[in-house]
Amino acid sequence: MLNHLHIVILAGGSGTRFWPASRRHYPKQLLPLAGRADEPLIAATVRRVAPIVAPENVWVSTSSTLVDGTAKILPRIERNRFLAEPVARNTAPCIGWATATIARSDPEAVIAVLPADHFIADEPGFCAVVERAVRAAAEGWLTTIGIVPTRPETGYGYIEAGEVISEGVHAAARFIEKPTRERAERLVADGRYLWNAGMFFYSARVMLAAIAEHLPALADGLSRIDRGAARGDEAAVLATVFPTLPAISIDHGVMEKADHIAVVPGSFGWNDVGSWQATWEMAHRDSQGNSLPPNSIAIDAHDNLVRDHSRTAHSKRWALVGVRDLCIVETDDAVLVIPRERAQDVRAIVDELKARGEMDRT
């Protein structure tokens, strides 16, 4: 265990790309979409950091509507470790509030902010990189992890690794927005550019100072929440103040502006689990490339993904004959059928449901 280390898990997401398994009130991070078949992504995120942090130092930042569902999945985390945002205001207010809250009881806190909904294949490798980033953070660096890219991805931002600060730690020369395909190819070929995976490491003191410098409106709001907490009135103040905080990402609001930004390159089988296609890529597949429920029958069928996310217990027998590259997802109230390569188009279904006024299915 590292002294004064706290983990803040960002679990406020409510994506639509895993419909029908994910819903507004039951988003991606609560589902087992990669890795162990019975382990939701957020449970894996918590389990991964167990070797380096005490359970009472794990905090979960989520929206007020998701607290109950999330707490059910994480029984070892005390309810007072859930930070329920009254409204979503992007990552800077979220991280700022979590940091201020932790600093109240542990002014020496070093904080690791981790997304709840990513997959990591090499967990010891990940922990080693985290420990390196935590050390840099303890030394005063606003630190991020940069994933060594494996393809010219246009869906992520990139970070340029500059001069070496210490073993495995670089100064971050600059942040780059999602690039065009052409630029992404140049960045990957260059070798100095890393994917921004949305993981942040810092001492509470340094982050709060950086917020005071670069986001004074946020710092002011956090002070008001602090004062509310001091007089036992945090919830009411939060409800008033939080919606007024600047809705900006921690990347734009702080990391791209501050000095003393570091990046730790990492290669540990990271995947942001962006669509059913990613689920298929990471799944255990049979010799025909299918990932199917137990006891399925596949005849002349190849490279299909079938997922049963029903909550009612049953053992439905899936039988696939002569189909290829399909993605089929069943829940208690819906079934999706889509080619794997079009998995991103699931959004169109959710849009159609909204257009029909059927929010309860979204």
Added chain:
Amino acid sequence: MLNHLHIVILAGGSGTRFWPASRRHYPKQLLPLAGRADEPLIAATVRRVAPIVAPENVWVSTSSTLVDGTAKILPRIERNRFLAEPVARNTAPCIGWATATIARSDPEAVIAVLPADHFIADEPGFCAVVERAVRAAAEGWLTTIGIVPTRPETGYGYIEAGEVISEGVHAAARFIEKPTRERAERLVADGRYLWNAGMFFYSARVMLAAIAEHLPALADGLSRIDRGAARGDEAAVLATVFPTLPAISIDHGVMEKADHIAVVPGSFGWNDVGSWQATWEMAHRDSQGNSLPPNSIAIDAHDNLVRDHSRTAHSKRWALVGVRDLCIVETDDAVLVIPRERAQDVRAIVDELKARGEMDRT
């Protein structure tokens, strides 16, 4: 109503081509696979003849294992009109027994034998052809209906229509087994050849005489069953005698050998509902060619069939994106996914289930 007319519905089939909706103990004829969404094929068969026959003259020949399920679907037919075969012995014993049974109480009976599991689009047209066939039968002809072919089908037998006997009635010159593709094309081009749809019309007296002449072993067995019935002991005699009857079709055993065979050509939108492909062909389809459950969402999806044959009530939302020519069938315990054009290959699934020893799913 036609005097002395009785209908015998052949409902002993237990096909595998509609798995997972059809099962060994819940076969095709009990399911709504064509026509009205809530009307099993056998219920439509009974409804179609209602204008020409009294309900007490409708008989249902089925296997002993299917009597309960079939009776439930046909509440207007008295239980004593169900003829339960202890074992399946092809159509000659089945039709022979039904004929002998009916003749006991109505020696002047004219009988129409109709398969339970076919679809007919033009019901008044069908009834008109049936009435014509019944008249020929009453005049002593062993009569069949020949469907005017619409394609060079190799899956059916053909009947050659010979000289005209009366208006719309021909002597049947010969029966032809399922032809090769080449021969089928010649038969259809010729114009005299009709599809054998397995419908038979005859007076009980004439059929029993033909059986006595061409299938003496069957005639002997039927006499023993008659004597058992006369002493109130039919069930026991049936259990002993029926399994010993010659397992032969009425076509081979009688129709192809007897004189006085007639055929009535008919065109009334007949379909033998041979596979899920046929269900799609006969279904109401949307402008994109899909036949889907109510409230489904189809985006860039064409010519698909989705059928929900679950018995538990729910309103599962189907969402199809970017898929084409698929056939998907769901039940409470199984889901089939197969291209429409391979719908016949459903048998391979049933074979696989048998190989796995999972008879309860077949």
